[in-house]
Amino acid sequence: MKLNETRLMEARERLAPAAIERSPLVATVDPEKCVRCGICVQICPHRALYLQETVLVAVHVCNGCGECVDECPTEAIELVDR
Ligand code: SF4
């Protein structure tokens, strides 16, 4: 991950509202299934996903809404307990 992207991700996690941090579910990506299409990154309403070698999840930004799960064409994303 590039340095600026790392800092952006860290800043987003620091600024995440407490309500989001308390969400019991968080998205996780299976790198074996991910084809790096970028759809999830574009549709995430909280900008919690980052396209790198695979998709990374900013876990304190994700609120577990599941929109990325519904849109991923390869079923690479699932919601898990934090
Ligand atoms: S939508 Fe699925 S396949 Fe596409 S980048 Fe996201 S996790 Fe990977």
Ligand code: SF4
């Ligand atoms: S579950 Fe919702 S908030 Fe979390 S990464 Fe997916 S679309 Fe974004």
